[in-house]
Amino acid sequence: GESVGLHLPTLSVQEGDNSIINCAYSNSASDYFIWYKQESGKGPQFIIDIRSNMDKRQGQRVTVLLNKTVKHLSLQIAATQPGDSAVYFCAAAMDSSYKLIFGSGTRLLVRP
C-alpha cells in the first residue's frame, strides 16, 4: 500500500526567510502529488500539484520538487509571510484513482 510521511512535525521560520517542507512516499506507482495548506477550522486548500513526469513546478512564491528516485517531494515557500502559518499536508495518488493518501502534516510557524 501507500504511506506518505513527513520529516518534521513543526517548522519555525523567520518572516521573510524561505521555508522547505519535506515529504516521503512509499508507493513507486504514485504518479500525482499535491500540497495542501490547512488553517485552523478550515478545509485543506490546494497549493500546488505535480505529476510524475515532472521534477519541478513553480507557482506564486511556491515551488514543488519531486525526486522519484528516492520517492521524495518538497514544498518551498519563498519569503515566508505570517499568513503562511498553517499545517501543510502532502498527498499522493495514482492518477487513475484520484484517491489521495495524506501525510501526517507539518505545522509551519512564522516568527515576526
Added chain:
Amino acid sequence: SAVISQKPSRDICQRGTSLTIQCQVDSQVTMMFWYRQQPGQSLTLIATANQGSEATYESGFVIDKFPISRPNLTFSTLTVSNMSPEDSSIYLCSSHPGDTEAFFGQGTRLTVV
C-alpha cells in the same frame, strides 16, 4: 475549480445517535470522496461516493457505520451511525472536477458526548 458546501459545519451529538452530513458541489463531478480528520491528525479516506452505485469503502470503514448516498453528480451524504466519542472528528468531502486537483469542503466538526 469547484465550490463545495458542507452542512452542518459543526454539531454536538449524543452517543448512540446518527448524523447525516451533506455535501453539495457547484458543478457536476464524477468523483466525490469522504475523509475523516481526527483531532490533530491528518486526513484518512473513508470512501469513494459513486454516482449510481454503492460507495467503495477503504480498509477499516464499513457501510453499516458510514452509509453514503450519491443521488446525482452534484450531491452526496455521509451518515455517521450509532455514534461514540471515538467518532469525534472533522469529516470532509472532496471532489475532482475533471482532470484537476481535489477541492475540499470546509468540513463538519463532530463532537460526540
